[in-house]
Amino acid sequence: MEPFVSIASIAAPLPERDIDTDIIFPARYLLLTSKTGLGRYAFFERRYEADGKTEKADFPLNQPAFRGAQIIVSGSNFGCGSSREHAVWALADLGVRCVIADSFGDIFYSNCFKNGLLPVMVTPGQRADLTTRASAGESLDVDLEHQEIRTADGGVIAFRVDGWRREALLNGWDEIATISQTRGQSIAAFEDAQRRRSSWLYADE
Amino acid sequence: MSAPAKTLYDKLWDDHVVADEGDGVCLLYIDRQILHEVSSPVAFAGLEARGASVRRPKAQLATVDHAIPTKDRDKPVADPLARSQIALLENNATAHGITLYGSRSPRQGIVHVVGPEQGFTQPGMTLVCGDSHTATHGAFGTLAFGVGTSEIECVLATQTLRQSRSRNMALRATGTLGRGISAKDLAMAAVGRIGAGGGSGYAIEYMGAAISAMSMAARMTLCNMTIEAGSRIGMVAPDETTFAFLEGRPFAPKGPLWDEAVAYWRTLPSDTRARFDRVLEIDAGALAPQVTWGARPDLVLPVTGRTPHPDNAASAPERESLLKSLAYMGLTPDTALQDISIDYAFIGSCTNSRLEDLRAAAEIVAGKRVAKHVTALVVPGSSTIKRQAEAEGLDLIFRQAGFEWRDAGCSLCVAMNNDRLAPGQRSASTSNRNFEGRQGPGARTHLMSPMMVAAAAIAGHIVDVREIG
Numbered sequence: 121m122e123p124f125v126s127i128a129s130i131a132a133p134l135p136e137r138d139i140d141t142d143i144i145f146p147a148r149y150l151l152l153t154s155k156t157g158l159g160r161y162a163f164f165e166r167r168y169e170a171d172g173k174t175e176k177a178d179f180p181l182n183q184p185a186f187r188g189a190q191i192i193v194s195g196s197n198f199g200c201g202s203s204r205e206h207a208v209w210a211l212a213d214l215g216v217r218c219v220i221a222d223s224f225g226d227i228f229y230s231n232c233f234k235n236g237l238l239p240v241m242v243t244p245g246q247r248a249d250l251t252t253r254a255s256a257g258e259s260l261d262v263d264l265e266h267q268e269i270r271t272a273d274g275g276v277i278a279f280r281v282d283g284w285r286r287e288a289l290l291n292g293w294d295e296i297a298t299i300s301q302t303r304g305q306s307i308a309a310f311e312d313a314q315r316r317r318s319s320w321l322y323a324d325e
Numbered sequence: 326m327s328a329p330a331k332t333l334y335d336k337l338w339d340d341h342v343v344a345d346e347g348d349g350v351c352l353l354y355i356d357r358q359i360l361h362e363v364s365s366p367v368a369f370a371g372l373e374a375r376g377a378s379v380r381r382p383k384a385q386l387a388t389v390d391h392a393i394p395t396k397d398r399d400k401p402v403a404d405p406l407a408r409s410q411i412a413l414l415e416n417n418a419t420a421h422g423i424t425l426y427g428s429r430s431p432r433q434g435i436v437h438v439v440g441p442e443q444g445f446t447q448p449g450m451t452l453v454c455g456d457s458h459t460a461t462h463g464a465f466g467t468l469a470f471g472v473g474t475s476e477i478e479c480v481l482a483t484q485t486l487r488q489s490r491s492r493n494m495a496l497r498a499t500g501t502l503g504r505g506i507s508a509k510d511l512a513m514a515a516v517g518r519i520g521a522g523g524g525s526g527y528a529i530e531y532m533g534a535a536i537s538a539m540s541m542a543a544r545m546t547l548c549n550m551t552i553e554a555g556s557r558i559g560m561v562a563p564d565e566t567t568f569a570f571l572e573g574r575p576f577a578p579k580g581p582l583w584d585e586a587v588a589y590w591r592t593l594p595s596d597t598r599a600r601f602d603r604v605l606e607i608d609a610g611a612l613a614p615q616v617t618w619g620a621r622p623d624l625v626l627p628v629t630g631r632t633p634h635p636d637n638a639a640s641a642p643e644r645e646s647l648l649k650s651l652a653y654m655g656l657t658p659d660t661a662l663q664d665i666s667i668d669y670a671f672i673g674s675c676t677n678s679r680l681e682d683l684r685a686a687a688e689i690v691a692g693k694r695v696a697k698h699v700t701a702l703v704v705p706g707s708s709t710i711k712r713q714a715e716a717e718g719l720d721l722i723f724r725q726a727g728f729e730w731r732d733a734g735c736s737l738c739v740a741m742n743n744d745r746l747a748p749g750q751r752s753a754s755t756s757n758r759n760f761e762g763r764q765g766p767g768a769r770t771h772l773m774s775p776m777m778v779a780a781a782a783i784a785g786h787i788v789d790v791r792e793i794g
C-alpha cells in the first residue's frame with residue numbers, strides 16, 4: 121500500500137451532505153472484477169451528461185481549477201450506503217488521497233485506510249471554512265504525521281486518527297501480513313479455546 | 326462481586342476478542358463469512374497474489390445474487406460481464422473448497438436471505454459479508470456487519486478483523502403494530518428518527534414488546550435497514566422464536582450440540598441492568614404506513630403526509646438537501662404523497678422478499694389487476710422461497726393480477742443486472758435504498774412495505790393500504 125505521510129494540494133469542494141457510494145461509484149459498473157482503472161467511473165452521473173462522454177461543467181472535479189485535486193472537502197456522512205470498496209478504488213485512481221468531511225459512512229471510512237487514502241473528520245464549522253478556502257482555489261496541507269491540516273495563511277486544524285490506522289498508513293503496511301505475523305499464535309490459541317467452549321461452530325471441520 | 330452488566334453486543338464482542346490492539350481497537354475473531362460475486366473477486370485475487378490460502382473454507386458460504394438475471398435462468402447469462410463475474414465466484418469457491426450456491430443451485434438466493442434460511446447464521450456468532458445490509462443477520466442475536474473487499478480478503482486469510490468497538494444504542498418499540506403496518510414501517514420510522522448518519526459508531530439493539538412479538542422474517546426486515554441510519558450493526562436478542570426458526574435447518578447444530586448451543590444462546594440477551602449510551606422509544610401501535618419521498622432513506626413520512634416545504638428546514642444545508650431531493654424526485658413542495666403516480670412496483674430485495682412478505686402482498690392483490698401504466702415485479706429472495714411460494718399458489722395470484730414472477734436475486738434493488746428503470750421513471754419499492762440512480766440512472770424510488778407496494782401497483786399511485794379492502 122502507498123504510504124501517506126503528508127500532501128499539499130488544491131482541494132475540490134463538494135459541499136453536499138450524504139454523498140453515498142452509489143453516487144461515488146454507480147452500481148452498474150460493479151460488474152468489473154478488477155480494482156484498477158476505475159477512476160473514469162467515479163461520480164459518473166455527476167460528471168457526465170446522459171451520453172456518458174460530455175462533461176457537466178458545473179461539477180467541481182470537471183472545472184480547470186480543481187482538476188487533479190488530491191483532496192476533496194465534502195459534507196456530513198460522506199461515503200454512506202453500500203460497502204463497495206470500488207468507491208475508494210475509483211477515488212484513488214482519480215488521484216484523490218484525502219477526503220475531509222464532518223463525518224463518514226463507517227464502512228467507507230475503514231475501506232479508505234486499506235487503500236492509502238486518508239479520511240479526515242473535522243467539525244462542521246471547520247469544514248465550512250475549508251470549503252470556502254477550497255472554493256477560492258487555496259491549497260491545503262494535510263499532514264498525517266502531525267495530524268493537522270495547515271491552511272495557506274498559517275492556520276492549523278488538528279485532527280485525530282486511531283493509533284494503529286495512523287501507523288499503518290504512515291508506513292504503507294499491509295494489514296493482512298501484519299496480522300499474520302504479529303497475531304498468528306493468538307488466532308490459533310483463540311480457535312483452540314473456542315473449539316472446546318463452542319464445539320458446534322467446528323462441527324463440519 | 327458480581328460481573329458487570331453487559332449488553333448483547335458487549336457479550337458478543339468480548340467473546341470474540343483475539344487481541345486488544347489499544348485505542349478501542351481489538352482484533353476480533355470472525356466465525357462466518359458469506360460471499361457474493363460482486364465484492365469478492367478482488368479479495369480472492371489478493372489472496373492468490375500473496376500465495377495465501379483460505380484459513381477455514383467451512384466457515385465461508387458463497388452465493389450469486391447481485392449480477393444474476395431474474396429470468397431465463399436455464400440459459401447462459403446474456404451480459405458477458407455478469408457472466409464472467411458469476412463464473413469467477415463459482416471458480417473461486419470451488420478452487421478453495423467453499424460451499425457454493427451457484428446460478429443453478431436450488432439453494433441460490435440473496436446473501437442475507439440464504440444465510441438465515443440455511444441455518445448458516447446463528448446466535449452468538451460474528452458474521453461478515455461484503456455487503457452493507459449484513460446487519461440483517463443481527464436478527465438472530467448475531468454480531469453481523471458489512472465489510473469492504475480488503476476486509477473480505479483479511480477474513481479469508483486470517484479469520485479475523487481489526488475493529489473499533491461501537492457504542493450501544495437501544496431502540497425500544499412498545500405497543501402492537503396495527504393492521505396494514507409491518508416491520509418495514511417500523512424500520513423506516515426508526516431510520517427517520519435516527520437520521521441517515523445518526524447511528525454511526527453505534528450498535529443498535531431493537532427491543533420491546535413489538536419486537537418480541539415479531540417473526541424472524543420481520544426481525545430481519547427491521548435489522549436490515551439499520552445501515553440506512555448509519556449503523557453497521559442492528560440486533561435482536563435470541564429467544565424461543567429464534568430457536569424454533571433454526572432447529573433442523575441444514576447448518577444448524579444437531580443432537581447434543583444443539584442443546585449445548587441453545588444453552589449458550591440463552592445467556593446472550595442484554596442483562597437487565599446493562600447500560601446503553603443512547604435509548605430511543607417508538608410506539609409501534611401509533612405508526613402509520615411509511616413512505617419515503619426523497620432520495621435518502623431518512624426522508625420518510627406517513628403515507629397521509631405531504632412533501633415538505635424547504636423553507637421549514639432546520640438549517641441551510643438541510644434546505645439545500647431537501648431542494649435537491651425534490652428536484653431529483655420530480656416533486657414539488659406540499660404534494661400529497663397519495664397523489665404521486667408510479668410507473669413500477671417492485672417486491673423483492675433482502676429487506677422484503679421472504680415468504681411472509683410475499684404472502685402479505687399476495688393478500689392485497691388477490692383478485693385485482695395491476696394498473697395499466699404500471700410494470701410490476703415480484704422477485705423472491707431465494708430459489709427456496711420461490712418454490713415455497715409456488716407450492717402455496719402465490720405465483721398464480723401475482724401473475725393473474727399482472728405481476729411478473731421472477732427468479733431469485735437482488736434485481737431492482739441495485740439494478741446491476743438488466744432489471745432497471747428508465748431515467749425519470751418512478752417506482753414503489755420494497756427495497757432499502759432510494760439513493761439517486763439506485764434503480765437505474767435518473768430513477769426515482771419510493772420505499773415502502775410489501776403491502777403498500779402491492780396496493781400502489783393496483784391503484785397506480787401511492788395509496789394508504791389501510792383504506793383498501
Ligand code: SF4
Pocket residue numbers: 390391435436437456458674675676734735738739756757
Ligand atoms: S437485495 Fe439489495 S441491499 Fe440486499 S444484498 Fe442485494 S443489492 Fe444489497
